[in-house]
Amino acid sequence: MAALTIYVAGSFKHKHGVRLLGRELRGMGCRLLDWTEKAVPPPGLTPAERRIWMDTDRDGGQVYSFCRDACIKADMVIYYGASGQDAGVEVGLAAGAGVPVLGIRGPLEGPGLMLHGAVSYWTDSIEEALEATATLLRHKEEDWKNLSDESCEGLRRLGQALRNGRA
Secondary structure (H helix, E strand, O other), rough: OOEEEEEEEEEEEHHHHHHHHHHHHHOOOOEEEHHHHHOOOOOOOHHHHHHHHHHHHHOOOOOHHHHHHHHHOOOEEEEEEOOHHHHOOOOOOOOOOOEEEEEEOOOOOOOOOHHHHOOOOEEEOOOOOHHHHHHHHHHHOOOOOOOOHHHHHHHHHHHHHHHHHOO
């Protein structure tokens, strides 16, 4: 059975954390659609110039195109909070395409109505998100047979969305 394909929606300021999370997910057998490999400004730019490069994607829209496509093609999107507008748009793209979203709240984050509603299941830490992913992978390995017995309603919702054609 194929592993889950996951996209992590997160701010460029969380690039290192997104990479570490991705490493853990890969270690669990997941396939990652990794924007951090694409979001590499040219060398020699000042911090202000790097910000402009990231905000305008001067390299022909490749980062935007990759992220847009990844959000609608992934089996699951993980929101790495607290992130800004771009990650919120990515969550909206995923939710609009029927891709389930697992959210990791930022330490001081209180998601607004739209972000809160677009996420199928919220966690308070990366560790909790990794445990949730491991649980989903176990259910998938069992061909979703015991999903209805899952005690966590949010994980049942995520699993049902994955079972119904996303993975």
